[in-house]
Amino acid sequence: MQEPDRLIECSDFPELEFVEREATPEPAMKLGIQLHLAGLSLSDTVPVLEGLGVNRCRTTVQNWIQKADLQPAEGHDPNHVVVDETVIQVNDQRYWLYAAVDPDTNRLLHVRLYPTRTTALTEMFLAELKEKHLVDDALFLVDGAPWLQAACHHHGLRFQYNTHGNRNSVERVFKELKRRTNAFANHFSATPETAETWLQSFAVCWNQLI
CATH class of the missing domain: 3.30.420.10 (Ribonuclease H-like superfamily/Ribonuclease H)
Structure with a gap:
């Protein structure tokens, strides 16, 4: 797995519209969402965030995904x-x-x-x-x-x-x-x-x- 800070730097993840109501920094939320969706369990995602100084429970990470309400990008023209x-x-x-x-x-x-x-x-x-x-x-x-x-x-x-x-x-x-x-x-x-x-x-x- 790539280093967490490298994942943040290289990310072109969509902006999270709900971050103004959250105490967690947006880069940490993006990383938590990405890690879980990419394959880490919620239990394994939480310690990675703790390594960044962000202490959150599994339910919180799960709620971030729900609040983000992500959708695949539109406007493709496939053959x-x-x-x-x-x-x-x-x-x-x-x-x-x-x-x-x-x-x-x-x-x-x-x-x-x-x-x-x-x-x-x-x-x-x-x-x-x-x-x-x-x-x-x-x-x-x-x-x-x-x-x-x-x-x-x-x-x-x-x-x-x-x-x-x-x-x-x-x-x-x-x-x-x-x-x-x-x-x-x-x-x-x-x-x-x-x-x-x-x-x-x-x-x-x-x-x-x-």
């Missing part, structure tokens, strides 16, 4: 987009994490968490994706899921059935995300809204590290 979903467990309930990835850069373009997977929810996901990025001319790479293909058709998006090749990019993202959620005993002990905020923050960190 291809991979869309897929995977199961995420929140407490005792199964939810579906939808993700859109640019396979040429491996950047996460958009992520959302839904209680189920339907054509209507997939159409909603794609509508939000279109609002955030220039994807009307992109080729969407989808698997055989009928709701994905139907939603692309509804929005007039070009799509191609693909189970290998460029679609592996989203599988790599999901694999890393599964590795990270293993730190929470393979599930989130949180509300769906809290889990979704963490996942969107993870997307920001992922895009920085790739």
Whole structure:
């Protein structure tokens, strides 16, 4: 792992809009958020902050992530987009994490968490994706899921059935995300809204590290 002060110096992390209400210096908050999202557990993040003279508990670091409300940067113009979903467990309930990835850069373009997977929810996901990025001319790479293909058709998006090749990019993202959620005993002990905020923050960190 890089030295904590080097992470702060090299960071192009988004500005935190809530810092005026916090006693902790913004660089320390950014570092705590980054370290946790990049792979450290909350228990391992706290001692790093203590080494900087910032004594905070695990819940405080977790609250920073929620207050930051980070979102992947908008305005990308990809040639291809991979869309897929995977199961995420929140407490005792199964939810579906939808993700859109640019396979040429491996950047996460958009992520959302839904209680189920339907054509209507997939159409909603794609509508939000279109609002955030220039994807009307992109080729969407989808698997055989009928709701994905139907939603692309509804929005007039070009799509191609693909189970290998460029679609592996989203599988790599999901694999890393599964590795990270293993730190929470393979599930989130949180509300769906809290889990979704963490996942969107993870997307920001992922895009920085790739």
